[in-house]
Amino acid sequence: xxxxxxxxxxxxxxxxxxxxxxxxxxxxxxxxxxxxxxxxxxxxxxxxxxxxxxxxxxxxxxxxxxxxxxxxxxxxxxxxxxxxxxxxxxxxxxxxxxxxxxxxxxxxxxxxxxxxxxxxxxxxxxxxxxxxxxxxxxxxxxx
Numbered sequence: 774x775x776x777x778x779x780x781x782x783x784x785x786x787x788x789x790x791x792x793x794x795x796x797x798x799x800x801x802x803x804x805x806x807x808x809x810x811x812x813x814x815x816x817x818x819x820x821x822x823x824x825x826x827x828x829x830x831x832x833x834x835x836x837x838x839x840x841x842x843x844x845x846x847x848x849x850x851x852x853x854x855x856x857x858x859x860x861x862x863x864x865x866x867x868x869x870x871x872x873x874x875x876x877x878x879x880x881x882x883x884x885x886x887x888x889x890x891x892x893x894x895x896x897x898x899x900x901x902x903x904x905x906x907x908x909x910x911x912x913x914x915x916x
Contacts, residue, residue: 812840815874820887822894830874838870844878847893856897875899 814832821827843859845852863873879885 819885820890822891823899835872835874838872839866841871841873843873843875845875846878846880846884847890847897848881848884853897856899860899 812832812835815830818829821829824830841859841862843855845855847853859873859875863871877884877890879890883889
């Protein structure tokens with residue numbers, strides 16, 4: 774569907790309002806993204822997994838890349854079901870600069886235990902070299 778005629782027609786309709794829709798009339802179809810503000814650094818991370826040496830990841834190291842921040846928790850069935858899709862996106866688009874940063878956002882007490890997160894990462898088969906998993910980051914507005 775990406776780049777297909779149906780998608781292009783829907784985008785055209787939303788941006789130009791050909792059928793009375795003006796939902797995205799103010800948006801640009803430019804291939805250049807606007808630079809609205811710098812992304813904040815990651816804060817409040819209890820542990821880093823799947824980074825070189827499990828070292829912290831700095832936002833500045835991601836400059837010029839497309840970054841998908843995936844908020845998840847290992848005991849959530851919806852999160853578990855999304856993993857193959859996120860992994861597939863990474864496989865398809867990593868050569869074009871896609872980086873996936875998984876932010877584990879624990880809800881239950883047992884999900885706060887870093888060793889449990891490490892075990893779940895192994896059991897769920899999350900093995901991407903560029904997928905960084907952060908434990909203990911509370912939900913907060915990014916930016």
